[in-house]
Amino acid sequence: MKKLSFLVVDDSATIRDLVRQSLKLIFGTSDIFMAEDGRVALQVLGEEEIDIIISDWNMPNMNGEELLYQVRNDPKLAATPFIMMTTNAGRDFIIMAIQLGVTQYIVKPFSVNELETKIRASINILNRRREKRYAMPAHVASLQVGQKVFSGQLIDLSRTGAAIAGVRFDPVIGLFKVCEVELKLLDPNGLESDTSLISGLFGRIVRLEAEDTFHPTSLAYHMALYFHPGTMERDVERKLNNLIKWLAGKAPDVIAES
Template sequence: MYRLTYWYELCYDCRQLKLCSKTEQYIVRNVRFLVVDDCTAVRNVVRNIIKTRLGSDQVIMATNGKQAMQILESKPVDIIISDWQMPEMNGEELLYQVRNSTKFKDMPFIMMTSNGERDFVVTAIKNGVSHFVVKPFRAEKLEAAVNKSWNGACKRNSVRHSALPSHAMRIVASDALLEARVNNISHTGMQVYSDYVDALRLYRTTEFNLSFDHFNGPHALSISPLYGTIVRIEANEGPEQDCLLGVRFELDKCSEQVRKNLDKLMMHLDNAAPDVVDNS
């Protein structure tokens, strides 16, 4: 059994950079975009760039900031790409609404503008713009802005907390129900100690059930079923017969209540004692 487990570990180490690159490409392909511009031609051009350069066909269109806010409240969005000059609600007003919303304040916001003057751009960035592109722009400029914005957001979300309250973790692996323990957790994934069984395979979507009997006082909290893809398996060299799993969450497969409870846990950990593992 452990010969197979070590084989996984060696393969992961030898191809680490390649796997990271493939994972980033996979994540960008699944990013959901909101493109806001009152010009139909510009919206279509941006949508085509996203599809051909970034591989995502998850693009929602809006003609002004007011319509964009309605979409944000009703549909899942990961990145906003918005024009600055628009009727009804312009890009500056939209940015203000987004940055002052508890729900959307950390969302990457890319500005498209024909005003490339330094003072204007600096002011926009101070107000919360993640990146900007000056019209007319080439496809690679928008692609670079998206990658920088998304990578920055991922780094903020990837801070891992190890000081979890007392919890129960169970892994549903085929016919087995494995008792496990969370080593650390972030908004995007976790590391889990568990007994090893053959059903634990790399790149397999797996169900995890995480619960707290006493969360932030006497209240219970259940985060299940929580789905994630196993992206790393390491054997434990100690006397205990267990392994360390690296898991990337598949939040699009989880219920809204599970996502809310995970956010509640992360908010609690973010505000708790600074027992934080860095991003390295």
């Protein structure tokens, strides 16, 4: 694996230097760029190839939220992991930041071990996003969260996750909740008449987004799920892999990296 390059953004020179020293200690890299605010950070991002951004949230000139917006809306930077440093540990604030597109967050003060954990988690997320995801016909996904069951339309699928639309929002649905998923899909081996149920597939909700509609009473949501390969039953993993192989050979639409 190539050495990672980092951009550290903070209006405090002391914090920038501490993070730089920690990164050198953890990853042995000298490709660490510094910026005192979002404006300078954008200049660096325009000149250098950056693998991971670590940014404070509250800064003068251009704060972390404004920088994040620019990063997520630039096609060349949109997939770059963005780790937020903040002194605000409030749950509502953290959820808001994640919904805006923060990859990971870390609350000041933090240890070197905590920083390493967040960076490695960000790398894993980036690798998952690079998985090919296959567009689906109108298949049905059934999700059980707690004691409630919801139905939606499966939009795309990979070995590590799925996107589902049309799920009606309910208070029991929340970020990071674990749900059991059943996928009603074409049987890749043709052993059953029309559909095959992949059940016992557990996913963690990692994104919730209201559907784009002008209807004032709509409660329909898009959601993204993450499947942790290490926790799958062997038979479930086999069925999912068979389905992915079938889609790779049959489905013309491959959704680009995001």
